[in-house]
Amino acid sequence: MKTTSKSELAYGWLRERIARHEYGPGYRLVLAEIAGALDMSVVPVREAIRRLEAERLVTFERNVGARVAMVDQNEYVHAMQTLGVVEGVATALSAPGLTEEDIAKARRVNERMITLLDHFDAHEFTALNQQFHALLFECCPNPQILDLVHQGWTRLSGLRDSTFAFVPDRAHRSVEEHEEILRLISEKADPLDIEFAARNHRWATMQAFLDARERAKR
Numbered sequence: 001m002k003t004t005s006k007s008e009l010a011y012g013w014l015r016e017r018i019a020r021h022e023y024g025p026g027y028r029l030v031l032a033e034i035a036g037a038l039d040m041s042v043v044p045v046r047e048a049i050r051r052l053e054a055e056r057l058v059t060f061e062r063n064v065g066a067r068v069a070m071v072d073q074n075e076y077v078h079a080m081q082t083l084g085v086v087e088g089v090a091t092a093l094s095a096p097g098l099t100e101e102d103i104a105k106a107r108r109v110n111e112r113m114i115t116l117l118d119h120f121d122a123h124e125f126t127a128l129n130q131q132f133h134a135l136l137f138e139c140c141p142n143p144q145i146l147d148l149v150h151q152g153w154t155r156l157s158g159l160r161d162s163t164f165a166f167v168p169d170r171a172h173r174s175v176e177e178h179e180e181i182l183r184l185i186s187e188k189a190d191p192l193d194i195e196f197a198a199r200n201h202r203w204a205t206m207q208a209f210l211d212a213r214e215r216a217k218r
Helices: 006-019 031-038 042-054 073-097 100-115 122-137 143-159 170-186 191-217
Strands: 058-061 065-068
Touching (some): 006 031, 006 042, 031 042, 042 058, 073 143, 073 170, 073 191, 100 170, 122 143, 170 191
């Protein structure tokens, strides 16, 4: 049986807290404190932080140390553009392997999202949104692409708790686009059509965020 290294444990522990915004943007990551909490030496913690730094979830400043990366609009756009591309490909590659039950599960999640629209809860909606997409891309047969999707979701959650909290009106259109993606998969549409639908769905959320930011400046 393969055992998980201490560095891997520290990495997962830190990444989860960044994703949950328990460690928000700017939070200082003190090696000794983290090592104490995990009952390990600082060496694997340092390795985990270097890995997070490579993923741009953490920044390092001389005489300051490691901090959770700050929110930046350009970073958000780049993360969404990248995630749109890799998630679109992953969804298209996953489509042939999805069963009717998989599609039914995704549709049930989307129906739960629809029930939230009248009494909107951005955080719950965002969690269900991630669950919906995971059902469609997790069986991607290319592990490298799937790893890039996971990195994209982690990076995005580190940048913003919920895009839908900032642009709640986007939620209505989002669930409609979910149904369109499910229709294409159910009808065994051309993989490129599925890829573009998933990619453009992600990019439309990004554009709604940018439009809302622009309106807020006026």
